[in-house]
Amino acid sequence: MGYKKKSNGDLAFDLVITLISIMIILIIAYPLYFVVIASFSKPEAVLGGKISLWPVGFNLKSYTMILQENKIWTGYRNTILYTVLGTMINLVLSTLAAFSLSRKDMPLRTPLTFVISFTMLFGGGMIPVYMVVKNLKLTDTIWSMVIPNAINTYNLLVMKNYFQSSIPEEMQEAAAIDGCNHFQTLLKVVLPLSKPIVAVITLFYAVGHWNAFFNAIIYLRNQKLYPLQIILRDILLQNSLEAVGGDMTGMYEKVMQGETMKYALIIVACLPVLIFYPFVQKYFSKGIMVGAIKG
């Protein structure tokens, strides 16, 4: 695009859209940046509106306060368990279904694809699904966090489309001639060639579990099983803190610090996703676009 000399009009156009882009970046990034600097600032500055560009009265008190909240760490542990277990189940089931439906020689391929796609248009709704989970005695177990959402139809179809459009049929045929059965073809030929889509779908599923809130408020009553998001809701939105309350000495400071702690808690809760994100982000264009655009 830049190989020819640009006219003045073009340059003006470039300038305008660059400025608009910078504004967009600021609008998206500033609230997130604000959370970061607020989490390192002293409560008086945060609550008094003294913070704008950098932390005021830099300190780590908010973070040390999080360390004292046991239920945060229980929630963290539970969420890690649900995320790892749930994502594994997701990947196995989605891959098996996507691979079999991507094959032209799959018996009843069209009707089965319809059976799956139809669930995106219509479903039983919240209560009938709840009744199924309840009748299977899954409520208040870790399985209620990973089984009802074991497959996301959209992800499955994106994966199927990727297998169909990005892996040459000849390669699968060649594998069959070399004596691979279908399981071996999937493991040794298709999956190694599908890194971008597997990476992206893993991110989608894992983030889905990490951020899951809905399933927990419906299926869980036992507080020991609560995932991080429920604990976050309790603290961020309902102000229930163990450290605040109790003795009255320094009550005011504690409440103030509790408000600032919320910023630090947001950072702690988002950190794993934000660490994971850059590694997968490079696959977005290859993975999601190929899969989604043909769907």
Add this chain to the structure above:
Amino acid sequence: MANINTGTKNKKSIKKILVSKWQLLLMFAIPFVWYVIFCYVPMYGIQLAFKNYNPKLGYFGSPWVGLRYFKQFFSSYYCWDVIWNTISISLYSILFGFPIPIILAIIVNELPGKKFKKLLQNITYVPHFISMVVLCGMLYLFLSPQYGVLNNILGVFGIGPIGFLESEKYFKGVYVISEIWQESGWGSVIYIAALAGIDPALYEAAKIDGAGRFKRILHVSIPGIVPTIITLLILRIGQVMSIGFEKAYLLQNDLNIKSSEIISTLVYKQGILQGNFGYATAVGLFNSLINLSLIIIANKICKKLFETSLW
């Protein structure tokens, strides 16, 4: 390679295909069972909407009550508020939110400099990965009338403090604007992909014809992504009634309930919290039926008007 195997191994390969098809079916078996149990059995369970459910009698034994729950819903004092909230939040977010990812994708497509392009994309994607609880937590922190940043800023201009989340007046605005902030970047991915698929020769031809940058956007870029826009619009219309439960539920409080109660939060409260399973299922069914009809109608209209459709 294939030539060597023809002839002698023909019979064997037929057998092989039969065997291998069983493998494909076996692979599909577990996902299929899951779909039956967690998608189709619940569809069968919709009959709860027409029954006075009694756990002891089960689905079969519970007595039919016909349309009682539907009548009960339509004659309740909150019925039209709840339906209107659901539809209006959705319409506002289509009206203001739907065009933004398209504009964003065009901006990304036009930007000079690959690195800056990537930077813009990667930053605008980030909010999509933030959990709804965290987003709502941020909204509470930023919009708090006592300490919130926004009210601090407004205070400088002598406005406020405004309780954005403590009033029914601002709820829908907060909902829609925060959704635009969170999802626009991610929503642009698919348009960026569609734009990348446009033949560069079209741009060259337009250039030779003397079209400036703006005209090229109007006459090459936008027509090139119209099919994508229509497909996504149909899908979006099919979800008019299924706006996010989580956000409405998390931002809800006694002060804004009149504009924040939507169908799904009502279903949750009636069904899960109060145990009125039949009633909640009926309200949920009403919701999904409208969604289904909307997507069918939207699909038909688009088929006629633009010759693009989902099926």
